[in-house]
Amino acid sequence: MIETQNLTKRYGDLTAVDGITFKVEPGRVLGFLGPNGAGKSTTMKMIAGFLNPTSGRALVCGHDVVDDPIAAKRVIGYVPEGAPSYGEMNVRQFLDFIADVRELKGERKRSRLDDVIERLRLNGVLEQPIETLSKGFKRRVGLAQAILHDPPVLIMDEPTDGLDPNQKHEVRTLINSMAPDKTIIVSTHLLEEVHAVCSRAIIIAHGKILADATPAELEARSRYYQAVSLTTGNIAAAKDALSQLPDVRAVEIDPQDHRITAFPKPGKQIFSAVSEMLRAKNIAVSELQLESGRLDEVFRTVTTQEAA
Amino acid sequence: MSAIATVFKRELASYFATPVAYVFIVIFLVLAAAFPFYLGGQTFFERNQADLLPFFNFHPWLYLFLVPAVGMRLWAEERKSGTIELLLTLPLTMWQAVVGKFLAAWVFIGIALVLTFPIWITVNYLGSPDNGVIFASYIGSFLMAGAFLAIGSCISACTRNQVVAFIITVVVCFLFLLAGFPLVLAAFNSWAPQGLVDAISGLSFLTHFASISKGVIDLRDLIYFLLTIVFWLYASAVVIDLKKAD
Numbered sequence: 042m043i044e045t046q047n048l049t050k051r052y053g054d055l056t057a058v059d060g061i062t063f064k065v066e067p068g069r070v071l072g073f074l075g076p077n078g079a080g081k082s083t084t085m086k087m088i089a090g091f092l093n094p095t096s097g098r099a100l101v102c103g104h105d106v107v108d109d110p111i112a113a114k115r116v117i118g119y120v121p122e123g124a125p126s127y128g129e130m131n132v133r134q135f136l137d138f139i140a141d142v143r144e145l146k147g148e149r150k151r152s153r154l155d156d157v158i159e160r161l162r163l164n165g166v167l168e169q170p171i172e173t174l175s176k177g178f179k180r181r182v183g184l185a186q187a188i189l190h191d192p193p194v195l196i197m198d199e200p201t202d203g204l205d206p207n208q209k210h211e212v213r214t215l216i217n218s219m220a221p222d223k224t225i226i227v228s229t230h231l232l233e234e235v236h237a238v239c240s241r242a243i244i245i246a247h248g249k250i251l252a253d254a255t256p257a258e259l260e261a262r263s264r265y266y267q268a269v270s271l272t273t274g275n276i277a278a279a280k281d282a283l284s285q286l287p288d289v290r291a292v293e294i295d296p297q298d299h300r301i302t303a304f305p306k307p308g309k310q311i312f313s314a315v316s317e318m319l320r321a322k323n324i325a326v327s328e329l330q331l332e333s334g335r336l337d338e339v340f341r342t343v344t345t346q347e348a349a
Numbered sequence: 350m351s352a353i354a355t356v357f358k359r360e361l362a363s364y365f366a367t368p369v370a371y372v373f374i375v376i377f378l379v380l381a382a383a384f385p386f387y388l389g390g391q392t393f394f395e396r397n398q399a400d401l402l403p404f405f406n407f408h409p410w411l412y413l414f415l416v417p418a419v420g421m422r423l424w425a426e427e428r429k430s431g432t433i434e435l436l437l438t439l440p441l442t443m444w445q446a447v448v449g450k451f452l453a454a455w456v457f458i459g460i461a462l463v464l465t466f467p468i469w470i471t472v473n474y475l476g477s478p479d480n481g482v483i484f485a486s487y488i489g490s491f492l493m494a495g496a497f498l499a500i501g502s503c504i505s506a507c508t509r510n511q512v513v514a515f516i517i518t519v520v521v522c523f524l525f526l527l528a529g530f531p532l533v534l535a536a537f538n539s540w541a542p543q544g545l546v547d548a549i550s551g552l553s554f555l556t557h558f559a560s561i562s563k564g565v566i567d568l569r570d571l572i573y574f575l576l577t578i579v580f581w582l583y584a585s586a587v588v589i590d591l592k593k594a595d
Contacts, residue, residue, distance in 0.1 A: 052594065089438045092594055114440040121438070125431035127359070129366040134359075141355040142439045170366070186435070 047097035057083045059248035072239030073228035080248040081228040089119040118192035124183020128172030143190040157185040177208040195225045232336040246344040260334030268332040270302045282322045356449025377461045405486045405562040417518035420501020421511045428509040482564030489561025492574035499581035506588040529553030
């Protein structure tokens with residue numbers, strides 16, 4: 042359980058995080074979205090106890106991160122941006138060090154080490170210096186140190202940033218496998234990630250929360266939500282026909298691939314009307330699709346609107 | 350306490366995980382052994398005395414360049430590689446991290462110092478030196494190294510650039526070394542009250558080390574070095590806390 046109340050961080054005149062309040066329950070994965078410099082990392086650093094808030098507070102499992110930092114840090118697993126680790130150590134030494142700092146001992150230490158080594162498939166590289174590992178393995182080591190003590194709270198700052206698609210998939214699978222019994226915050230600027238792992242998303246820009254909803258709710262805000270796209274040889278006729286439908290608000294043609302998209306009036310469903318109209322007018326389509334809403338478009342709208 | 354030990358262990362092991370440790374130790378031993386035989390008014394043999402005074406007399410100057418080289422990486426590297434964020438979000442206090450890292454570097458220098466033992470064997474072979482004085486000198490030398498290192502720790506915490514940390518540490522250590530000498534005091538004599546000038550001259554590493562290396566272990570000299578170490582480590586913790594966001 043993570044709770045922040047009016048969390049604020051100022052650097053001189055610059056307000057990096059401006060009164061952020063939210064609450065995440067166990068079993069939830071909160072996605073932190075926002076453009077670069079929006080205050081995502083700063084917020085996470087404050088919750089993880091690295092930076093002190095200028096005002097407001099953060100509670101992790103009931104422990105205030107400023108008043109009782111050690112208790113809070115014990116229940117947190119934190120992956121800082123870039124998942125840094127001590128390059129000159131080998132993987133085994135590094136994990137051993139983390140286990141010692143986390144006060145894991147004896148049988149528990151052994152079983153936890155075995156568990157994370159197995160989960161992150163580090164077996165083949167245990168004796169290698171971390172600085173000689175590939176980026177994907179380095180990231181896994183960074184994740185391994187965070188989950189070594191089986192923390193109830195996990196905070197990950199852009200855990201998939203810079204990884205190849207397969208590695209991204211592995212990290213997301215890992216997050217999903219831990220999701221049911223942990224409280225997790227993941228920051229990202231990859232919108233596909235929100236679908237893949239998050240049960241809830243917060244969009245922040247300029248240090249403020251601009252949206253706080255489930256991924257589906259966010260998508261519903263998209264202009265494209267319930268819109269219908271199609272590809273046809275007969276563009277002019279199709280555009281004409283679709284414009285006549287009563288529930289269609291607008292019809293646009295993509296300048297690049299000439300794909301036609303019909304946007305519904307608010308709250309209306311137009312898919313069956315569109316397909317019937319096309320059949321009636323005898324317009325052949327090579328592809329017809331119901332859009333589910335585009336997160337990237339919502340993201341852009343939300344974050345640029347506020348800036349202006 | 351065990352957290353300090355854990356940080357200490359990791360840090361000390363990391364010195365020996367890279368060639369840095371071996372390069373440092375070899376250079377330290379070569380210089381520490383060569384200077385007393387070749388430099389100075391009266392060299393080791395010319396004195397015709399079985400003591401290690403010429404050996405210890407060079408330690409302040411040796412430390413002036415070698416200790417900052419050890420101290421520069423203490424925090425600058427953590428900052429540069431981002432591991433500072435990892436270290437300070439582990440369940441440790443700032444003080445445990447600062448002290449654990451400092452002790453590791455200090456013990457590392459201590460290891461280099463202990464490895465100068467052949468010169469002690471040599472002087473015992475050649476004559477019968479006062480081993481009590483030699484022992485006291487080793488203690489004094491080690492304490493002085495600690496004081497240099499604590500300064501290095503604090504300055505290393507100010508920057509992510511190790512070269513900058515090294516150069517500034519050398520300059521600050523140099524000022525402390527010569528605090529009792531005209532070079533430094535002249536800057537204060539003209540305007541500062543006599544009390545301040547006396548206070549500054551009392552800060553000189555050389556003066557405090559000189560009495561220890563003559564075999565006089567004065568409690569005040571020991572306390573001076575220990576207080577210097579504590580002060581600079583405290584300053585390190587403050588600086589790290591202030592500059593974490595950078």
